[in-house]
Amino acid sequence: MRLKLLIYGVLLVCCVPFVFPIWWMATTSLKPVAEIFAFPPSLLPGSPTLDAYRQVFELQPFGRQYLNSLYIALVVTVGTLAVSALAGYAFARVKFRGAGVVFVVVLSGLLVPNEVTIIPLYRMFDAFGLVDTHWPLILIPMLGAPSVLATFIMRQFFITLPMELEEAGRVDGLGRFGLFWRVCLPLARPAIGAVSIFTFLHSWNLYLEPIVFLSSKQKFTVPQALTQYVDAYGGPMWNTQLAAATLSALPVLIIFVLAQRQFVEGLAQTGLKG
């Protein structure tokens, strides 16, 4: 009993650095400027105001930027799912000449983070006139190094499916794509869930790539836009930054809390298990 209480106590203390920043972000965004550095600090806004939220949309086309981030992340997620499910299935279940070599080439993507190749990637997209467009933010994660982990997870999943499943499908007259689409893919929901979650978050969080590739505010993504709320001296406008930060974090947080079981267990169950 005392041990139980001790564990609860330790867990509660451990929660502070995880939960308090989120609380502080949301509450500070509701405080008037005069209150944000008040001493002693207050856990709740004394006179809550939505001024900061109004400024978020007045100073930048934040709605537009939000949509940019959202549609890029969705396109990257769907695209990565298609690319990685096909490749993962082929590596796991199709015996074809050259599969071993291709697999090694693809896995090399795990060893080359985009930070290593950011200079040539910039020059390449520049040569095609695609700098300051969303193409690099879509194509690189969907087809390049970040998609390799997705392919690997898919492969690890498809490898566990029993042979008999596909044999039954063959008897019913299905070809390769039929087996993939009708038999195996519908069973891959846990892997699809895990890949979707971390692909979406990866794209949603990207920072280096947007600041390298994008230069006009209309095209900015959310992480890039968050840091642009500065006053005339270049100092951060804290309550506005935190209001925008809250807007960027809250929807994903709410979805996570509602579906936390699928989130956590999906991530833990797939190929990442080692």
Added chain:
Amino acid sequence: MTLLLDKPAPPQAPAERAPYWTMRRRDTLAGWLMVLPQLAGIVAFVIVPLGLVVWYSVHEWNVLGGTFEFVGGDNYTALADDQRLGPVLRATGLFSAGLVVLNLSLALFLAVLLNQRLRGTVVFRTLFFSPVVVTLVAWTIVWGFLLQDNGGLNGFLNVLGIDGPNWLRSGGTAMASVIVVQLFKNVGLNMVLFLAALQGVPAELYEAARIDGASAWARFRRVTVPLISPTILLTMILTIVGSLQVFAQIAVLTQGGPETSTTVLVYYLYQQAFQFHHFGYGSALSLLLFSIVLVLTAVQWRMRRRWVFHEA
């Protein structure tokens, strides 16, 4: 049938020859078609750029002047002579080592606590995991705000009568702050992976160890750790490679300062290439980063043989 009989029989009856599209051939075609998008993507966005990095690193590229000249090993000599490279590598090593040690220990500690099958652990698991889904830059901004000289943390410390330092602007605390911000952001991910691994350890093993008189610590050390060692290795590789990619946190919190105390390699590379337009030198730095990733990965694969436990 009768028509056929009228003609002279061919040396091999066509009906006996196997059709060209055997299952093997069809599978080869299907397999290649299925991996094609991924393969093309890797060639276009990994292999070709990697070759170009090597090519750029032996050239001097002047963007404003529009010149691109072969300079041989000059960028590599510059690398060896760069006074700042030592501190940069030191900061990179400090960040990665600090983050990996703290992250894995805290993740394992939390996972063991959550594995005690108490009521309400799902709530705690959700709370510990929630920063993982918060936008990285949003998380970084709020910590930056908390760690200001007159920010929330020092405010609360002041209430307790402690005069806190200017966390992000003092040489001693800036690196520690950046590590801590990143630690709490992502430790939930490793925690969940550890929790799944812990739940896979058979209860009979603990029972047997207990009967043999093993203490709680001995059970953890001799039963738990060996059995979850594959997960420890996996999380270690992912965390180390991830720690070498840290950029947004540095750019938002410290801009590499004070002086160069938090200038990690990726941030330095970004500065050289995209702020000072030294693309040639930046490419040499990229290759340095790439070799570090390669060496670390190779070392860890070797370690795997040494101490990862496999059920034979």
